[in-house]
Amino acid sequence: MISLQHVSKAFGSGAGRTLALDDVSLEVARGEIYGVVGQSGAGKSTLIRTANLLERPDSGTITVDGRDLTTLGDNDLRVARQGIGMIFQHFNLLSGRTVLSNVELALEFIGVETKERRRRAAEILDLVGLTDKASAYPAQLSGGQKQRVGIARALAGRPSILLSDEATSALDPETTRSILELLRRINAELGLTVLLITHEMDVVKSICDSAALLERGRIAEQGRLVELISTSGSRLARDLFPLGAVTAHPGATVIDITFSGGSADRPVISQLARDHGLDVSILGAAIETIAGNQAGRTRLELPGTAEVNARAIADLRGQGLLVEVVSGPEASDVAVDGDAA
């Protein structure tokens, strides 16, 4: 649906030249919610702004719905943008227009006639739950309400794609949750494809199907979340289950076991104790619902000898679980056992 191929973009010139995007390629499938995470300055904003060509890349192609935007003339690009909605961190609403009129603005640009405009704007305001605020001005709204207007405005022209530029970053946690729920809902109800950027892992965790990690303008990792969490050494997966620093005894063997899909409810720990005579201690655990699936990660300390531990680990891997050795004799293999799972 959205395909960025080898996109690069630099700002400035000479010594002050910085590469904001460095050969970025990513693919967003129809109907999915794709999240790009990264720290500020990683190039996220530039990335999302290239998706509707608000930022023109120096090289690379941007294909949306089968059309390469970089080849379009001014007028065709304008029409193409009408099929790509966008919401912003700071909402960007017109202060002199009411809520209803802000939504209508999107339809005025497209040339929808007054009566139909009013009807459609009211309908979409109902979808985002703001009917009672139709005649209020943006200054009279809370942040969450402003973002709902932003979403309504972006959706008014019935786009098939929604770009979200840090849409929840200016909101408190509770409002963030309600906005994310709304995005999830419109994604499901309208079949909208969503590309979002965020610096909050929680956003990815709660609504994304796929994610990419952007670092200094490069994509460090990307994929579907369900696959990422069962990929050994995935940094995105590690950020999805923050277990903190290792606090085991020096020299002890510490392992992380990731459960996903069917394995989530298996009694793994009591099995370890029974079959291998190991009195494991649980150092940390997290259970999350990721992309609609229950998934969890448990950090265990294995008190046995190196031999016993190795056998236990092999046994667990034999059951199809992702086991990563965080510290201990086998720790060095973490980086290379990517195929073990």
Add this chain to the structure above:
Amino acid sequence: MIDPANPDFWSDLFEVLLKGTGETLYMVFFALLATVVVGLPLGILLVGTERGGLFERPFGSRKLGIVLNRVLDFIVNLGRSVPFIILMIAVIPFTRLIVGTFIGSTAAIVPLSLVAIPFFARMVEIALKEVDSGLTEAAKSLGATRWQIVRKVLVPEALPSMLLGLSTTITSIINFSAMVGTVAGGGLGDVAFRYGYQRYSTIHIVAVIIIIFIIVQSLAAIAAHFARRFARKSSDSARTEATNRLLLQATPGAN
């Protein structure tokens, strides 16, 4: 020498003032009209042809954009730095070309407009620059044309501060309209000059001052009223702070 004891004095005074006020309002109104009609697009072009502006590439050429921006900027600076009295004399051939004569109230409208246009264009430029660039971006993302962005986003959002700029512009047009009186332009300046200065009538001077004061203050109050009405809707952004500051300056009695 004028004698206030003359039985015709007060009716003459009234007649002279009425004519002067009429001429002043006539000059100010049409000069203002020309100023808005020319100054507004000029201000929009000044901002638009800047780097990253909406019209940075007129006809696809950035070079043309740069040239246009430089030329407009130069014209505006030139118009603003030449003292009015010199400008007025310098544009006489131009005035003659347009109006047919360079004497009288109608002719005076030409130099008055020429001095006010660059002034107002700068005001428009400042007001437009105050508008959050995110709004332009949002409009672009919705597939708006440049003209739609100007008409439906930039101008309406900049309206409160543009109105305050207009109020300041009116004040200076009135100011300069008094000066054209000294070179046969008519109006209240002419009254003050011929009766107050050449014929030593203090009453005429005082009357003219009072009338001009009332005109300036009421026009400023009207502009400030509308500016406030539009600004009230805007959010608690930096833009409003700037507008509020301008409002304070433009409120009658505060300046």
